Amino acid sequence: MPKDEPIAPKTLDLIRAQMSRRGVIAGVGGLGVAGLLAACSTSSPKGATSGSPSGSPSAIADTGGTVRWANWTLYLDYDSKTKKYPTLEAFQKQSGIKVKYMEDVDDNNSFYGKVQGQLKLGQDIGYDIVTLTDWMATRWIRLGYTQTIDATGIPNKVNILDALNNVSFDPGRHQSLTWQSGFAGFGWNKQKIPGGIKTLDQLFAPANKGKIEVLSEMRDTMGIILQYQGVDISSNFTEAQFMNGIDFLTKKISDGFIRKVVGNSYKEDLVSGDAVAVIGWSGDFFQLNAQSNGKFDFALPESGGTLWSDNMMIPSTSHNRKNAEAVMNYYYEPAVAAQVAAYVNYICPVKGAQAEMEKINPALAKSPYIFPDATALSKAKVFRALTPAEETTFTTAFQKATGN
């Protein structure tokens, strides 16, 4: 066998699909192995802590140097031949700023557990950019663990999609900037359900009983149930409204409609035929269909789906804000964003990237999973930020409903 034979693009796609970002979560975080390590460092809080980080963001000097960026695995365009990240290489060449890119996040909770002690004490956590999911970003911002982003340092910030600009945890995006986003909605096997699924009633049709799976991510599953019940999940809904949704879920589980409450392993179950309809993530269906000749379909519920994001933030302990902002600015250039999107296949948060994608890969430019149109975006809401007390109550209720 020739030594330097390039891997066929199809094979690469397969590998990628096998190891999608969410896949890594399910593999590691899903069984709590990574979290186990985190618990070791977080399970002994010392009394009541007021949790105020020392040193206000503006007081921290910009000492420059290498930008250290923590992100999820397989979440940036990667060239397996050169073992480099093409866009990142280009940035370093053009700006002279060095970036150390680390795939250090594989679970929100375990990552937080690893760095929270230092954050609390105001000690360097070893990262200048962290990339965390909405609800964890909420916690960081609430605790003052992030630095205010200087808009003049990121002129490209205006390119953010409108739907992502005014989120409840960071209105106007002064502490965070979206890295990639995704939808949660209905996914189904087209051979088994030719009519498709547009409402929750269609998902829970008697014919699908015992072959339905929903996401273990509370905000996605509950977000869809609550919107079905007429609740606006981005506004201040009440605990009673949330519990109504929990009752609905509990009933469906005790009646045997729901086969499993899972992370992304619903993909395997759809492929094997053990599940025929799910509440799942848009990006997964992009990959599923690439592998199975369009056997599956995905749609946002008529009553509304959810929109989640992973967000770049500059930790309060970073001394490298200016350069970190330069990195963020670079990735909000439409052409660069398109290059990243062509690799990661999640929703690209940058306006203008679709036009740039036409030049790279016209087929991807038409993908509703990467570039959703305005109607799709208007059908998906971001789950509102919860207070710590709500977070505990809601998560407990959800875990209990799902058998835990």
Add this chain to the structure above:
Amino acid sequence: MAYLQSVVTRAGYFTSKKGRLPYLLLFPGMLWLFTFFVLPIINLAGTSTQTPVAGGETGQYVQTFRFANYIDAFNQARPQFARSFLYATLATLLALAISYPLAYAIAFRSGRFKNILLVLVVAPFFTSFLLRTVAWKQILGEQGFVVPALRSMHIIGQNTSLTASALAVVTGMTYNFLPFMTLPLYASLERIDPRTLEASNDLYANGITTFRKVTFPLSMPGVVAGTLLTFIPAAGDYVNAAILGNPNTTMIGNVIDSRFFNIVDYPTAAALSFMLMAAILILVTIYIRRSGTDELV
């Protein structure tokens, strides 16, 4: 310790000058046990009586010595506790039923294949526990051979599936812990002196009586060790329930996992862990006492 001392003294080998040697030999083990068992246990005990900080951040707890945490935790997880012990018991009994004939055959009837058979028993350990469990998902799934076969024989309905069920969880546990049952059984069966069996024969006992009166009692240490090695990890297992079960078949391990990592409710998770340990300890003590093999194990 005292026992060791008396042996040492009786042997008269270790004089006063060398009296420290047994302690030195014990030191690495003790250090290990202290660092990775005693300290975490103390930490866990401390965590189990904490309460949330009023108005505090998720995961912030303060020590208030609230022992009612245990009662609350138990009441919330009663069904999962019951399920854990039920499934673990079923898996242990099934594993015993499968392993005993297997161990017996390897010990007495395998001839020159003995070593190969023993390697085959251990062979699954060369693959990851997770992978082996996921494999069962496929065996029992729609694409496996079991479901279509059972359907065509009309043993199960056309829409009945075997995955995501209590049956799958117990099957997975039985399979995963089978070597832990087989090896101790083999070890004690293999040690049985064939002359005892011959003597039984000479005394006009038939095969069944010999098994009942000689073989089985002599293999009791293996039975006890095997059932313990299966039951204890099975009761605390959550991987099988997570991969092969459904939301109505979760076990106590799943609740502890969810409390620790999803709800970030460390006190309840710690309290549940302690109750699980206590329950297992009590059951095991009663079991060993009743089986009358405390000297043998």
